[in-house]
Amino acid sequence: MSAKQIVLAARPKGLPDASTFRFENVEVKSPAEGEVRIKGLYYSVDPYMRGRMSDAKSYAAPFEVDQPIVGGIVAEVLESKAPGIAVGDLVTGRVPWATEVTVPATELSRIDPSIAPPSHFLGILGMPGLTAYFGLMDIGKPKAGETVLVSGAAGAVGTVVGQLAKQAGCRVVGIAGSDEKTELLKHEFGFDEAINYKTTPDITAAIAAACPDGVDVYFDNVGGEISDAAIMNLNFHSRIALCGQIAHYNATEVPMGPRLFPRLLTRKVLLKGFIVSDYIDRVQEGFAALAKGVKEGKLKYRETVVEGFDKLPEAFLSLFSGENKGKMIVKA
Structure with missing residues (x-):
């Protein structure tokens, strides 16, 4: 099984550009025990990711050059060897930018698309x-x-x-x-x-x-x-x-x-x-309040959706020119 991934080609100086990213074709392994193979449906691009492209000390480890960029994703489970996650489930987590990837199930959370559209779990419910x-x-x-x-x-x-x-x-x-x-x-x-x-x-x-x-x-x-x-x-x-x-x-x-x-x-x-x-222990409190607001129509939300996995770098760069209204999402 092969997939496409995006790696950090070089650390940018100043504003990143297309040369910051490189597309690669990789083989996707079958899951071992406790792992799942997923297909990306929606990808998040966020301003904080710019900081991780530098090697300066920060609250999160920097991305490594020649290694995949990691970001938020909503994905469909294609193959599972993890209890509690079945083929066809929708999940969210922070994983490498790839069309398909095999990761430990502990890095993912199942989502309920009956609460809101799946992409909202990268935005207002994420x-x-x-x-x-x-x-x-x-x-x-x-x-x-x-x-x-x-x-x-x-x-x-x-x-x-x-x-x-x-x-x-x-x-x-x-x-x-x-x-x-x-x-x-x-x-x-x-x-x-x-x-x-x-x-x-x-x-x-x-x-x-x-x-x-x-x-x-x-x-x-x-x-x-x-x-x-x-x-x-x-x-x-x-x-x-x-x-x-x-x-x-x-x-x-x-x-x-x-x-x-x-x-x-x-x-x-x-x-x-x-x-x-900082609020990892209170995530359920925040999620419950936000989900209630969305369900009752008291919290409105906007997304700027870019079509195509190959558009991920372009969508990320557009954050710095303010092209998005609400959450910037890339749909595979």
Whole structure:
């Protein structure tokens, strides 16, 4: 049995390009005891994967050059030698980017497609949804009447953060990169206001106008100048959930910006960086809350779907130009 896989061809300097990836044909072994052979149906591309292409020390081990890139997948079981997983089951996990692969069953979880479409288990019912839930609820701790500001608001995490904050009784303001996205935030996801940072000459003033009572919770997905501006609008005892810094992921030098710690000190701000695996013991809590919201129609979701396994590198690179609305998914 043969399959196609995608490996890291070279560590990128700055923005990755097509030369970062290499396609290979490989043989797929039959499962041993405790293993399953799966066929990819949907693949996740996520900004955090850029960090793993570098060899800098981080919360996750870097991808190895000449080895497959690993990411989230929804797959169909083709062959199983593992108890509790049968041929035809749908599963999710983090496995090599390949059309077919044999992996230990312990790396996979069965999913129930009656709850939501299978691809949603890579988005609102997967890592992005759980990231939004725990970052907002555990770190942001929103209270009714407060103002929540979300950067990268039209992405897979940001759209969920905004809706959860609205359900908590907050005023919600999103920052995104096009008029189409800001309209989407207001009219589909219920944000009170949205700012197009690309057409706004003074983002600090724009945040002040959209948040007349200041910002109580800032959910930071981007970093850079947008976060500099957000911090200048923080209230006393505000909270920052530091989720992503996509503005810096492809930087080749350490960027210089305003010295913000005095502001954080004088406003008595809580800032906490986190990753979703910090909450591994509470995954079922988050999943149950998100699944209930989806089932009841209280949580809406968007996906940008790219067709074809060969399009995985292209879809990944498009994340850095902001082409996705909601979760970027590649359908095999």
